[in-house]
Amino acid sequence: MRDKSSKKHTPRSRRKLAALTGAGLAPLMVLGLTATPASAHGWVTNPASRQAQCATGVVQCGQIKWEPQSVEGPKGLKDCAGGNSRFADLRDDNKGWRVTDVGSSATFNWRLTAKHATTTWQYFIGNTKLAEFNDHGAIPGEFVSHNVGFKGFTGKQKVLAVWNIADTANAFYACVDVNIRG
Incomplete structure (x- = not known):
């Protein structure tokens, strides 16, 4: 055989x-x-950003209610929705956003649901950069806080908070409505 x-x-x-x-x-x-690894996700929780207000039902919004951490877009934008049309509600200044009273500075608290190496965190009112914090590529923890001064600004203002990612061309965006009492 x-x-x-x-x-x-x-x-x-x-x-x-x-x-x-x-x-x-x-x-x-x-x-x-x-299959791609989880990308960075995060938003400002305090003072309550627009997406935080959507997520908690303070303001009625569309899809952002379920994805407050997902306002991601190309670096360099000055857009509350990060250039994302799905989250257009965040651009609407007349939506009834709650305004947080602050003094001459405020601490902005981010919650990160997925971490990523970070270049900088930036804060703007209009085209004026209020502050920039350089992380030199470090990977942050779940919570990040920055104290931002409002020198030269008073009254109701919209602060754009930006988390610039080190290893992608994207950033995360959050708008926070404040009343600066100085």
Whole structure:
């Protein structure tokens, strides 16, 4: 009797084996190519940002209610929605946002649901940069706080808070409505 392990494979059987192997591996390869690691996500929780107010139901909003951490867009924007049309509610200055009374400075608290190496955190009123904090590529913890001064500003203002990610072209955006009492 002849040993089956010494049987020669014909070109046809090799092609069939290769096709079956390829068919079996293809779904795994597709999953491997499309699966991406969790990207950075975060938003300002205190003073309550617009997306925090949406998430807690203080203001009625669209999809941002379920994704307050997802206001992500290209770096360099001055947009409460991070250039994302799904979160257009955040751009509406007449939506009834609660305004937080602050003094000549305030501490902004971020909550990060996924961490990422960070270049800078920036705070703006209009085109005026109030503060910048450089993390030099460090990976922050779950909570990050910055004390920001409002020198030269009083009254109701919209502060744009920006988290610039070190290893992507994106940033995270949050707008906070404050009443600066100096």
